[in-house]
Amino acid sequence: MMNETLLGAVLLLLLGLGILVVVTDRLFTAVVYSAALSACIAFGYLLLGAPDVALAEAIIGSALTTVIYLATLKKYRIFTIRCLPGDTRKDPLFSKVLEVISRSLKDHDLEAHLIESRGNARTLLERPDTDLVAEKRKDGIYLYGEADSQYLGRIREQLIKAGLDGEVRIVDTAPTRIAAYKGKSI
Structure with missing residues (x-):
């Protein structure tokens, strides 16, 4: 029993x-x-x-x-890039930027995963599984991430070496993410 x-x-x-x-x-x-x-x-x-x-x-x-x-x-570490909807995969500039990002992340043994996501950059960055948000606009490509991140710093260096720094704008989102973690809104 x-x-x-x-x-x-x-x-x-x-x-x-x-x-x-x-x-x-x-x-x-x-x-x-x-x-x-x-x-x-x-x-x-x-x-x-x-x-x-x-x-x-x-x-x-x-x-x-x-x-x-x-x-x-x-060994398997992922760097998640959320892409806002659009014809970004067909855009040669966007493809070149993603190639530069992937190359710079491989130096850190990270694999870049591109995920097309709905919403806006602010809400996507509040997700804990998002490292970077990429958005294609008429005036260029915007990358939203934490500016003091070692990975984003390396990505910025590689974009400059590739001559893409005029086409890509990096927007610091650290204040947004910190507030989201603490349950505040800004």
Whole structure:
């Protein structure tokens, strides 16, 4: 009876952890939940009388897989660029600017991800998963980001070297982001 109650509790915990793995928006947190899920599975096997399978699950599922995921996450770093809607991908100037940005980020082992997003620059920058917002206007391309960021400084240097500094304007958004983090509006 005690064993069945404990197994039922483990199954409920598995369900909860499985949902957390899927719905979390942070990869690191998902890996931690996945490791806990695997440890609970190993405990479930132990309760079902399969200690050899439980040991294999604990070693491979909880330990080895988690280490591999964490090592991969450490190497795979993303720099998210949100682009306001328009024909930006067809614009040769915009493509050249994105190429310069991608090249300068590779020096920091970052991969640039361009995501077309609806809204305005201010609301997009309030999202914690946004590093830079790019907008094509009639008078050039605007990049919204934190001016004191080491990455934006490097991007600015590369744009100057490529002769694109007259075509691209960098707008400092640090005050907007700081206020958003503190729950204030400006």
